[in-house]
Amino acid sequence: xxxxxxxxxxxxxxxxxxxxxxxxxxxxxxxxxxxxxxxxxxxxxxxxxxxxxxxxxxxxxxxxxxxxxxxxxxxxxxxxxxxxxxxxxxxxxxxxxxxxxxxxxxxxxxxxxxxxxxxxxxxxxxxxxxxxxxxxxxxxxxxxxxxxxxxxxxxxxxxxxxxxxxxxxxxxxxxxxxxxxxxxxxxxxxxxxxxxxxxxxxxxxxxxxxxxxxxxxxxxxxxxxxxxxxxxxxxxxxxxxxxxxxxxxxxxxxxxxxxxxxxxxxxxxxxxxxxxxxxxxxxxxxxxxxxxxxxxxxxxxxxxxxxxxxxxxxxxxxxxxxxxxxxxxxxxxxxxxxxxxxxxxxxxxxxxxxxxxxxxxxxxxxxxxxx
Amino acid sequence: xxxxxxxxxxxxxxxxxxxxxxxxxxxxxxxxxxxxxxxxxxxxxxxxxxxxxxxxxxxxxxxxxxxxxxxxxxxxxxxxxxxxxxxxxxxxxxxxxxxxxxxxxxxxxxxxxxxxxxxxxxxxxxxxxxxxxxxxxxxxxxxxxxxxxxxxxxxxxxxxxxxxxxxxxxxxxxxxxxxxxxxxxxxxxxxxxxxxxxxxxxxxxxxxxxxxxxxxxxxxxxxxxxxxxxxxxxxxxxxxxxxxxxxxxxxxxxxxxxxxxxxxxxxxxxxxxxxxxxxxxxxxxxxxxxxxxxxxxxxxxxxxxxxxxxxxxxxxxxxxxxxxxxxxxxxxxxxxxxxxxxxxxxxxxxxxxxxxxxxxxxxxxxxxxxx
Numbered sequence: 001x002x003x004x005x006x007x008x009x010x011x012x013x014x015x016x017x018x019x020x021x022x023x024x025x026x027x028x029x030x031x032x033x034x035x036x037x038x039x040x041x042x043x044x045x046x047x048x049x050x051x052x053x054x055x056x057x058x059x060x061x062x063x064x065x066x067x068x069x070x071x072x073x074x075x076x077x078x079x080x081x082x083x084x085x086x087x088x089x090x091x092x093x094x095x096x097x098x099x100x101x102x103x104x105x106x107x108x109x110x111x112x113x114x115x116x117x118x119x120x121x122x123x124x125x126x127x128x129x130x131x132x133x134x135x136x137x138x139x140x141x142x143x144x145x146x147x148x149x150x151x152x153x154x155x156x157x158x159x160x161x162x163x164x165x166x167x168x169x170x171x172x173x174x175x176x177x178x179x180x181x182x183x184x185x186x187x188x189x190x191x192x193x194x195x196x197x198x199x200x201x202x203x204x205x206x207x208x209x210x211x212x213x214x215x216x217x218x219x220x221x222x223x224x225x226x227x228x229x230x231x232x233x234x235x236x237x238x239x240x241x242x243x244x245x246x247x248x249x250x251x252x253x254x255x256x257x258x259x260x261x262x263x264x265x266x267x268x269x270x271x272x273x274x275x276x277x278x279x280x281x282x283x284x285x286x287x288x289x290x291x292x293x294x295x296x297x298x299x300x301x302x303x304x305x306x307x308x309x310x311x312x313x314x315x316x317x318x319x320x321x322x323x324x325x326x327x328x329x330x331x332x333x334x335x336x337x338x339x340x341x342x343x344x345x346x347x348x349x350x351x352x353x354x355x356x357x358x359x360x361x362x363x364x365x366x367x368x369x370x371x
Numbered sequence: 372x373x374x375x376x377x378x379x380x381x382x383x384x385x386x387x388x389x390x391x392x393x394x395x396x397x398x399x400x401x402x403x404x405x406x407x408x409x410x411x412x413x414x415x416x417x418x419x420x421x422x423x424x425x426x427x428x429x430x431x432x433x434x435x436x437x438x439x440x441x442x443x444x445x446x447x448x449x450x451x452x453x454x455x456x457x458x459x460x461x462x463x464x465x466x467x468x469x470x471x472x473x474x475x476x477x478x479x480x481x482x483x484x485x486x487x488x489x490x491x492x493x494x495x496x497x498x499x500x501x502x503x504x505x506x507x508x509x510x511x512x513x514x515x516x517x518x519x520x521x522x523x524x525x526x527x528x529x530x531x532x533x534x535x536x537x538x539x540x541x542x543x544x545x546x547x548x549x550x551x552x553x554x555x556x557x558x559x560x561x562x563x564x565x566x567x568x569x570x571x572x573x574x575x576x577x578x579x580x581x582x583x584x585x586x587x588x589x590x591x592x593x594x595x596x597x598x599x600x601x602x603x604x605x606x607x608x609x610x611x612x613x614x615x616x617x618x619x620x621x622x623x624x625x626x627x628x629x630x631x632x633x634x635x636x637x638x639x640x641x642x643x644x645x646x647x648x649x650x651x652x653x654x655x656x657x658x659x660x661x662x663x664x665x666x667x668x669x670x671x672x673x674x675x676x677x678x679x680x681x682x683x684x685x686x687x688x689x690x691x692x693x694x695x696x697x698x699x700x701x702x703x704x705x706x707x708x709x710x711x712x713x714x715x716x717x718x719x720x721x722x723x724x725x726x727x728x729x730x731x732x733x734x735x736x737x738x739x740x741x742x
Binding site for chain 1: 410411412416417435444448449454455456665666668682683684686687689690691693694696697700701
C-alpha cells in the first residue's frame with residue numbers, strides 16, 4: 001500500500017476525526033490543508049520555507065505541468081519531488097477540473113476531452129488513460145481519477161449523465177493505473193443533487209479506492225448546499241479511508257468540512273489572496289495597502305507568532321506592496337499559510353479535546369464578526 | 372567614531388589591501404561588495420537570506436525612500452534597520468545620483484536640485500542640508516555627501532564648475548551632519564579629467580571625512596578610462612580610510628578596482644540580471660531561458676556550492692522563468708549574490724596570499740574566455 005490511513009481520534013461532538021496519513025514521502029496528521037503548487041512551486045515560496053511552516057503535503061496541477069514543462073521532462077528529471085526539490089508528500093489532481101474550466105475551449109466525448117492549451121492554443125486530448133500516464137510520470141504520492149466536474153448550476157439530466165461518465169472513467173483509471181508507489185483516489189461527483197451524489201459515492205466505493213475525494217463543490221453554490229452535499233456523501237464513504245474535499249480552503253468551509261468528516265483540503269485562497277496583499281488574521285482579512293496601515297508599526301496579526309509577524313510591521317509590508325516589491329508577496333504568503341496551517345493545528349487539538357464547537361464559535365465571532 | 376577602518380593586509384603585487392570596516396551594526400572585511408536594496412529591500416530576497424549569504428552591509432537609495440514611504444515615516448518606525456528588519460550595516464547614497472539621472476525632470480542651482488518625482492510628477496527640492504536631514508532620519512551607518520554626478524561625456528568647463536559645486540556642497544553637508552552614530556563619506560568627482568579628479572580629491576581630503584567614495588565612474592566610459600581615473604584618484608586618498616567605488620560591480624571591474632586600492636563596491640548588476648534570468652557562473656553568464664537548458668538537470672554553476680546550486684537544476688530554474696514563477700527570480704538572485712560574494716572572498720584570500728594576479732588571470736580566462 002503506497003498510502004495508508006489511520007483514524008486516531010473520533011470526535012464525540014460531530015463526524016470529525018483526527019487521522020494519520022502515511023505516504024512514501026512522510027506522514028501528516030489530518031485534517032490537513034494542502035497548499036497549491038500549480039506549476040511545481042507554491043507561488044513565491046521555497047520548498048524549505050514550506051517545510052519550515054510544517055507543510056507535509058501539497059497539491060500540483062496535472063494540466064499545467066502536462067503543458068509546461070511536460071510530464072516526460074519531469075519524469076526524466078527523476079519525478080516531481082526531485083524536479084521541484086520537495087521531499088515531502090505531493091498530490092496531483094487529474095487535470096479534469098482545469099480542462100473543464102476552459103469551457104468553450106474543450107469538447108467532451110466518451111473517450112475523454114479535447115481542449116486547446118491556454119498557453120499557445122494547440123489542441124490536446126486527455127482521457128482517463130492519458131491522465132493516468134501523465135500522473136504516473138509526475139510520480140506524486142497520490143493521483144486522482146479523471147472526472148467530469150459539472151458547472152453550477154447544471155440540470156439534473158446533464159449531471160446524471162456526467163455521474164455515469166465519471167464512474168466509467170474511474171473504472172478506466174483503475175485499470176490504467178499501475179504505479180505501486182502511488183495511491184489513486186476516486187472522485188465523487190453528482191452536482192447539487194443528493195441522489196446523484198449517493199449514486200456516485202456508492203459506485204466509486206464499490207471500486208475500492210484507498211481514498212475518496214468529493215469534487216464539484218465550492219463552485220459557486222450557497223454554502224448550505226455544499227454542507228448538505230457533504231452530509232449526503234461522507235457517510236457513504238469508508239470510515240477507514242481518507243476523505244478529501246477538493247478546492248476548499250476558506251476558514252469557514254474548513255470548519256464545516258471537518259465537522260462533517262472531511263480529512264483533506266486544498267485551496268489557492270491563502271496564496272492568491274496574499275499576492276494581492278490580503279492577509280488572513282484572527283480578526284478577519286486585512287488589505288495591507290490600506291492607508292490605515294501606513295504608520296502601523298505592529299505585526300500583521302497580533303495573535304500570530306509566525307516568522308513574518310515576529311519580524312515585520314504592517315507599515316513595512318504596506319510599503320513593500322505599494323513599491324511593488326516581491327518580498328511583500330513572499331511575506332504575506334508566508335503569513336497566510338502559517339495562519340491556515342495554524343488553524344488546522346488548532347482544529348485537530350480541539351477535535352482531540354472535545355472542544356471543536358467552542359473553537360468554531362469563538363473563531364467565527366472573531367474572524368467573521370458574528371456569533 | 373561611528374565607523375572605523377583598519378587595513379589588515381597590504382598586497383605586495385599591487386595597491387590592493389584587505390581591511391576591516393566596523394560600523395554600529397557589525398564588522399565586514401574589505402574589499403566588500405554591497406548588494407543594493409533600493410526600496411528598503413534587496414529585490415526578491417529576505418534579510419535572513421542576505422545574512423545567510425554573509426552580506427554584512429548593503430546600500431539603500433535615499434531618493435527612493437524619501438519619496439516612498441518617506442524618511443519621516445522610517446524615522447518613526449525606529450530607523451531603516453528596524454523598518455526593514457536588517458540588523459547589519461547599511462549605507463545610504465545621497466540622492467544626488469538618482470536626482471541627476473532624471474535629466475529633463477530637474478534643474479540645478481547653487482542651493483540644490485529641484486526635480487519632479489518619477490512616481491507622481493510632484494515637485495521636490497533637495498540640497499545638501501535636505502540630503503543630510505533625510506539620511507539622518509533614515510539612520511544608515513554610513514551616509515554620503517550630496518554631489519553632482521556629471522554625465523559622460525561632459526565638457527571640461529562644465530565638469531570643472533561641477534567639481535567646485537560638489538566641494539561647496541560637501542562643506543555644507545559636513546556642517547549639516549550631526550548624527551554621531553552615522554559616518555559621512557565624501558564623494559570625489561571630476562568626470563574623466565585627471566586634474567579635476569585630483570582637485571576634487573584634494574579638496575575633499577582636506578575636509579577630513581572618515582571615508583571617501585569615487586563617484587561619476589562606470590557611467591558609460593571605456594573601462595580603460597575608469598582605470599585611469601582610479602589611478603589618479605586613489606593615491607590622493609588617505610591610506611587609513613575606506614575607499615568606495617560607487618555603482619561598480621561587474622566581475623572585471625571588481626578586480627580592476629581592488630588592485631587599484633578600492634575597498635567597497637555596490638551595484639544592482641547581480642540582482643537585476645537575475646530577475647531577467649541571467650546567472651553569473653565561473654564560466655560566464657548563462658541565460659537560463661535558453662532552450663539548451665530545458666533538460667539540463669545539473670546545477671546552475673557546477674563549481675558553486677550555494678543553496679541554489681546544491682538543490683535545483685537548470686531545467687527547473689528554466690521552467691520557473693518560462694512559467695513566470697517568482698521562485699525563479701529568487702533563486703537566481705540568491706545564486707548571483709553568492710557568486711559575487713564568493714568572488715570577493717576569493718579576492719581577499721588572494722590578496723592575503725600574494726596570488727591576486729594569478730586569480731585574476733584564471734578568472735578572466737574562465738569567465739570571459741580570454742587570457
